[in-house]
Each structure stands twice: as C-alpha cells, then as structure tokens.
Amino acid sequence: VTHSSGNHAQAIALAARETGRAAHIVMPRNAPEVKRAAVVGYGAEVTLCEPTNAARAAEAERVRVAVGGYFVHPSNDPEVIAGQGTLGLEFLEQVPHLDCIVVPIGGGGMISGVAVAAKTLNPKIRIVAAEPENARDAATSKKAGEMSGHLPGQPATVADGLKTVLGSNTWPVVEHLVDAVITVSEADIVSHTELVWRRLKVCIEPSAGVGIAAALSDHFEQAFGDCRNVGVILCGGNVDVKKMARMFPEA
Amino acid sequence: VTHSSGNHAQAIALAARETGRAAHIVMPRNAPEVKRAAVVGYGAEVTLCEPTNAARAAEAERVRVAVGGYFVHPSNDPEVIAGQGTLGLEFLEQVPHLDCIVVPIGGGGMISGVAVAAKTLNPKIRIVAAEPENARDAATSKKAGEMSGHLPGQPATVADGLKTVLGSNTWPVVEHLVDAVITVSEADIVSHTELVWRRLKVCIEPSAGVGIAAALSDHFEQAFGDCRNVGVILCGGNVDVKKMARMFPEA
Structure with a gap:
C-alpha cells in the first residue's frame, strides 16, 4: 500500500507483481490519466482520493487496514x-x-x-x-x-x-x-x-x-x-x- | 556544399563551423521548419529548392560552382x-x-x-x-x-x-x-x-x-x-x- 501517483507507484506495482504480491495505490483524483494507466498496467489496484496530502495519508491508512497490508511511504520511508x-x-x-x-x-x-x-x-x-x-x-x-x-x-x-x-x-x-x-x-x-x-x-x-x-x-x-x-x-x-x-x- | 535536410546537413554545418569553413546546404522547400532552423543554428547558409531528388542535385551543383566549394553527398559519399x-x-x-x-x-x-x-x-x-x-x-x-x-x-x-x-x-x-x-x-x-x-x-x-x-x-x-x-x-x-x-x- 502506498500513496503516490508517479515513479514510486509504478515501482511498488512492479515490485509487487514480480514477487507475487498485491499492490494498492492511492492517487489524488486529479493525477494525470497517464499515471493511473501506467500503474494499472503494472497490475496494481488504484484508489482515488481528494488531492490533499492529508486525504492521501488518510485514504492509504484506510486501505492498509482494509487489506491488511504494509505501507511504504513514497518519500519518508x-x-x-x-x-x-x-x-x-x-x-x-x-x-x-x-x-x-x-x-x-x-x-x-x-x-x-x-x-x-x-x-x-x-x-x-x-x-x-x-x-x-x-x-x-x-x-x-x-x-x-x-x-x-x-x-x-x-x-x-x-x-x-x-x-x-x-x-x-x-x-x-x-x-x-x-x-x-x-x-x-x-x-x-x-x-x-x-x-x-x-x-x-x-x-x-x-x-x-x-x-x-x-x-x-x-x-x-x-x-x-x-x-x-x-x-x-x-x-x-x-x-x-x-x-x-x-x-x-x-x- | 551538400543537399540534405536532416542529420547530414547539421553535421556538415557543425563540422564547417568547427574548422572555420563555410557550409552551404540545399534543402527541399517543404522540409520541416525545425530542420532548417537547426542548420541555420549551426551557422550554415541554406538554399531552398524544389522537393525532387533531381532539383536537389541540380541546385547543389549550381551552388557548388557559384561558391567554388566541395560537394559532400549525404549518402553516396x-x-x-x-x-x-x-x-x-x-x-x-x-x-x-x-x-x-x-x-x-x-x-x-x-x-x-x-x-x-x-x-x-x-x-x-x-x-x-x-x-x-x-x-x-x-x-x-x-x-x-x-x-x-x-x-x-x-x-x-x-x-x-x-x-x-x-x-x-x-x-x-x-x-x-x-x-x-x-x-x-x-x-x-x-x-x-x-x-x-x-x-x-x-x-x-x-x-x-x-x-x-x-x-x-x-x-x-x-x-x-x-x-x-x-x-x-x-x-x-x-x-x-x-x-x-x-x-x-x-x-
């Protein structure tokens, strides 16, 4: 689970697929369509959220709890x-x-x-x-x-x-x-x-x-x-x- | 002197400038503007001609004689x-x-x-x-x-x-x-x-x-x-x- 719309999201999606895991990506609603398509192309599940840093964090936490996943912060990890x-x-x-x-x-x-x-x-x-x-x-x-x-x-x-x-x-x-x-x-x-x-x-x-x-x-x-x-x-x-x-x- | 609109024209233009020579490039009239700008950017003189292989050759020969230059064919040399x-x-x-x-x-x-x-x-x-x-x-x-x-x-x-x-x-x-x-x-x-x-x-x-x-x-x-x-x-x-x-x- 992460919140990101760009490279990190794609990296997590690819890494998850390569290791047989599921990836859940939270993206701001206004992220460019091309970013969403790239992440979906790597087999990840995308959840959209409001375009604020607070909403991203809250939605990622919600998804993490819901799927019992591990959260990988896009920059602070x-x-x-x-x-x-x-x-x-x-x-x-x-x-x-x-x-x-x-x-x-x-x-x-x-x-x-x-x-x-x-x-x-x-x-x-x-x-x-x-x-x-x-x-x-x-x-x-x-x-x-x-x-x-x-x-x-x-x-x-x-x-x-x-x-x-x-x-x-x-x-x-x-x-x-x-x-x-x-x-x-x-x-x-x-x-x-x-x-x-x-x-x-x-x-x-x-x-x-x-x-x-x-x-x-x-x-x-x-x-x-x-x-x-x-x-x-x-x-x-x-x-x-x-x-x-x-x-x-x-x- | 050459007739070309792309890489060869730019290469001749740059080589001429680096060696203190003048470059004369014959280009078809319908060549993309970006190609003309690139060649002019390298300091060459551009002459436009009709967009046929025959016209290119003829115009290049005319320019070669006029400036007393050396002709470098873009592909056959x-x-x-x-x-x-x-x-x-x-x-x-x-x-x-x-x-x-x-x-x-x-x-x-x-x-x-x-x-x-x-x-x-x-x-x-x-x-x-x-x-x-x-x-x-x-x-x-x-x-x-x-x-x-x-x-x-x-x-x-x-x-x-x-x-x-x-x-x-x-x-x-x-x-x-x-x-x-x-x-x-x-x-x-x-x-x-x-x-x-x-x-x-x-x-x-x-x-x-x-x-x-x-x-x-x-x-x-x-x-x-x-x-x-x-x-x-x-x-x-x-x-x-x-x-x-x-x-x-x-x-």
Missing part, C-alpha cells in the same frame, strides 16, 4: 530513501567528476538518498534542490530552519510530482546535506521542459523540467557559478505527450 | 558511408551479442556503413533495412536485382528523411550485405513513433519510427523470428514536437 540513493551512486559512477547535482524536490526522498550517497563518496559535492515556487515547502523550511508545510490552499503547479511535502526523515537530510533550494516559476518549468524535449529529445514530465529550470537560473549561476560539472536528475517521464506538447508555445 | 559505419562499431561495442540490426533506409548511406562494419565484426549478424512503403526504392531495387528509383511522382511519406534514393555506392552494399528490406505503412510509422515517445520517452522523428515499425512487423517476425537480440537505430530527432504530437491519436 528509510528504505525508499536508501533505494533512491543508488541514483547518486550510479550518477557518480558514470560521471565521477560531478561537482554539483540538482534534484527536484517534493517529499524529499530522492534528494535525501542522493545527498547521503553522493556526499559520502565526495563530501565536497554540492546538492541543490529544485522546487516549484508554487509548492515551496522545502524552500520555506530551509529558510525557517524548521519543517514547514505548504502555504494555505492546494499547491497549484504543473509539476504534479512535486506537490508533496517533506517528512520526518527527509527534512533532517534536507536541512543538513542540501546546500540550497532554488525555486522556479511555472513559466520557467514549462519552457525548460520544452527545452529538454526539443534539444535532448527526451519526453520528461514537468517535475523533471524543474531541475533544468533551476540549473539554468540566475539564482544557480550566482550561488554555484563555480561548479563546472553540474548533473541534473531528470526524475520522470510520466506525461501525456499530446497534452504536454499542447502547453508548449507555437514555433 | 564513401567517407560519409565510412563515418556512418562508426554507428555499427559503437552499437556492437555496447551490445556485443546483437544478432540483428534494423536500420531505416533512404539514400542508404547509414545502412551501408553499418552493414560493412557490423558484418566485418560478425559475419553472421543480420542487417535489415526499414523503408516507408510510399518511398520503397530499396525494396523495389532488391526485388528487381538492380537499382530502381521511386515510383513516378513524389514520394509521399511522413518519414521525410527517407525520401531519397539509393546511389552508385550504396546500392552494391544494399544488394550484397543487407538481408532484407521491410516496408511499413504510414499508419504504422506514426503509431510506432508514438510508441517510442510514450514508452521510451524519446522524441524521435518519423524516419526513426520506421525502424521500430519494421522490427515489430509480422514480416520481421516471420523472416527473423529466430533473432533474439535485435537492435534498431533511432536515426533522428529532427521534429517539431508540437506538430508531431498533434499527429498522435487522443489517449
């Missing part, structure tokens, strides 16, 4: 964080001379794993979180020095994979190992997602575009302009290609 | 063919156990280079050409046992990179080293291009989708069903992502 850390290991294995890694941040599981792994291998490496301005709980938390949720109301961002909030296990890592949180506007998210489609020919989802937008921002240039080899984790491609392409401006 | 052969070397270096490589065919330069390189390293490897039904000069030539051009009229295919015809240096290689030519319909080209966008998350152009369509065709299954490790060369991403996405059916 220490084993999930450790699994995400293998991204950092692989990245540095392939590009050993990286001096900065930019990772989009939602619940903070991916960046926590990457930060622990990468800074263990190279304490001097910089880890930068990239966050939509409209879902900036990590930036707010960093500034306040304590874990803060979203501003009142639902976060409205095209980067639907980054609407979640930091948790008890990810916040301490973000607080101590993440060098900065860079926030980006909705317009920058779309234009940098398009840049990757057009120039790198990779159909990333907007949540991944957030990382590119941050890496190419003035804020990054000012704070990390000395970093010569910057890696960006393109953290997902869960996107309806027709709908996404429609958001790009006419050539 | 032996050094271009040799360069394309490095694709085969790299592919087999990365996946040594391939027993078949599928390559989209237009002028035949890419498949000629790949066939010579791959069959030198592994004489048992199968090389299969993938061609749009609507531009099937290679299939026709193979069947006739002699080089034949297109059917009368302009080839009408969404795979605009494959409208060219075999030449004096590529036909002998295609005749002797290519095991089969598989033709695919326009509908199959679009649906397999979409498959790559959706599942592999790579924004390929339709000419590259031709290779996937052929590899997943009944014809391939019947003739090469014993091949367990099949490589397909995704030969280009020169595509306007908005226009391409519009061609895909609604989810």
Whole structure:
C-alpha cells in the first residue's frame, strides 16, 4: 500500500507483481490519466482520493487496514530513501567528476538518498534542490530552519510530482546535506521542459523540467557559478505527450 | 556544399563551423521548419529548392560552382558511408551479442556503413533495412536485382528523411550485405513513433519510427523470428514536437 501517483507507484506495482504480491495505490483524483494507466498496467489496484496530502495519508491508512497490508511511504520511508540513493551512486559512477547535482524536490526522498550517497563518496559535492515556487515547502523550511508545510490552499503547479511535502526523515537530510533550494516559476518549468524535449529529445514530465529550470537560473549561476560539472536528475517521464506538447508555445 | 535536410546537413554545418569553413546546404522547400532552423543554428547558409531528388542535385551543383566549394553527398559519399559505419562499431561495442540490426533506409548511406562494419565484426549478424512503403526504392531495387528509383511522382511519406534514393555506392552494399528490406505503412510509422515517445520517452522523428515499425512487423517476425537480440537505430530527432504530437491519436 502506498500513496503516490508517479515513479514510486509504478515501482511498488512492479515490485509487487514480480514477487507475487498485491499492490494498492492511492492517487489524488486529479493525477494525470497517464499515471493511473501506467500503474494499472503494472497490475496494481488504484484508489482515488481528494488531492490533499492529508486525504492521501488518510485514504492509504484506510486501505492498509482494509487489506491488511504494509505501507511504504513514497518519500519518508528509510528504505525508499536508501533505494533512491543508488541514483547518486550510479550518477557518480558514470560521471565521477560531478561537482554539483540538482534534484527536484517534493517529499524529499530522492534528494535525501542522493545527498547521503553522493556526499559520502565526495563530501565536497554540492546538492541543490529544485522546487516549484508554487509548492515551496522545502524552500520555506530551509529558510525557517524548521519543517514547514505548504502555504494555505492546494499547491497549484504543473509539476504534479512535486506537490508533496517533506517528512520526518527527509527534512533532517534536507536541512543538513542540501546546500540550497532554488525555486522556479511555472513559466520557467514549462519552457525548460520544452527545452529538454526539443534539444535532448527526451519526453520528461514537468517535475523533471524543474531541475533544468533551476540549473539554468540566475539564482544557480550566482550561488554555484563555480561548479563546472553540474548533473541534473531528470526524475520522470510520466506525461501525456499530446497534452504536454499542447502547453508548449507555437514555433 | 551538400543537399540534405536532416542529420547530414547539421553535421556538415557543425563540422564547417568547427574548422572555420563555410557550409552551404540545399534543402527541399517543404522540409520541416525545425530542420532548417537547426542548420541555420549551426551557422550554415541554406538554399531552398524544389522537393525532387533531381532539383536537389541540380541546385547543389549550381551552388557548388557559384561558391567554388566541395560537394559532400549525404549518402553516396564513401567517407560519409565510412563515418556512418562508426554507428555499427559503437552499437556492437555496447551490445556485443546483437544478432540483428534494423536500420531505416533512404539514400542508404547509414545502412551501408553499418552493414560493412557490423558484418566485418560478425559475419553472421543480420542487417535489415526499414523503408516507408510510399518511398520503397530499396525494396523495389532488391526485388528487381538492380537499382530502381521511386515510383513516378513524389514520394509521399511522413518519414521525410527517407525520401531519397539509393546511389552508385550504396546500392552494391544494399544488394550484397543487407538481408532484407521491410516496408511499413504510414499508419504504422506514426503509431510506432508514438510508441517510442510514450514508452521510451524519446522524441524521435518519423524516419526513426520506421525502424521500430519494421522490427515489430509480422514480416520481421516471420523472416527473423529466430533473432533474439535485435537492435534498431533511432536515426533522428529532427521534429517539431508540437506538430508531431498533434499527429498522435487522443489517449
């Protein structure tokens, strides 16, 4: 049992199928259809819920009790964080001379794993979180020095994979190992997602575009302009290609 | 000086810029705008011509004489063919156990280079050409046992990179080293291009989708069903992502 709409949901669904278990995924009602289809394609059972972090948690708990299952949090689970850390290991294995890694941040599981792994291998490496301005709980938390949720109301961002909030296990890592949180506007998210489609020919989802937008921002240039080899984790491609392409401006 | 609208044009433009030379590219008037923009982006001079193979050749010759340049044919030039052969070397270096490589065919330069390189390293490897039904000069030539051009009229295919015809240096290689030519319909080209966008998350152009369509065709299954490790060369991403996405059916 988990609540997630993207990579984690698909990973749990696939892992469950491969090991002969049942997977139950709770997804916000407004998650892109393509995400739901992917999870169902891996054989999982999907339950829809209201699009709030509280509703996700409540519905997942209800399902867990109903099916007698085990809950795997999409970002706050220490084993999930450790699994995400293998991204950092692989990245540095392939590009050993990286001096900065930019990772989009939602619940903070991916960046926590990457930060622990990468800074263990190279304490001097910089880890930068990239966050939509409209879902900036990590930036707010960093500034306040304590874990803060979203501003009142639902976060409205095209980067639907980054609407979640930091948790008890990810916040301490973000607080101590993440060098900065860079926030980006909705317009920058779309234009940098398009840049990757057009120039790198990779159909990333907007949540991944957030990382590119941050890496190419003035804020990054000012704070990390000395970093010569910057890696960006393109953290997902869960996107309806027709709908996404429609958001790009006419050539 | 060359006539080409895709990879070759960009390669010549970039090579010329890197070596401080001027590049003059002749392109058919109806080439996708994105291809023209890419070539201009690499600093080349573009001359448009009528969209026939004869007009391309004539205009390139006119430009060559006018600027006193050197003509590099996009597919029939032996050094271009040799360069394309490095694709085969790299592919087999990365996946040594391939027993078949599928390559989209237009002028035949890419498949000629790949066939010579791959069959030198592994004489048992199968090389299969993938061609749009609507531009099937290679299939026709193979069947006739002699080089034949297109059917009368302009080839009408969404795979605009494959409208060219075999030449004096590529036909002998295609005749002797290519095991089969598989033709695919326009509908199959679009649906397999979409498959790559959706599942592999790579924004390929339709000419590259031709290779996937052929590899997943009944014809391939019947003739090469014993091949367990099949490589397909995704030969280009020169595509306007908005226009391409519009061609895909609604989810």
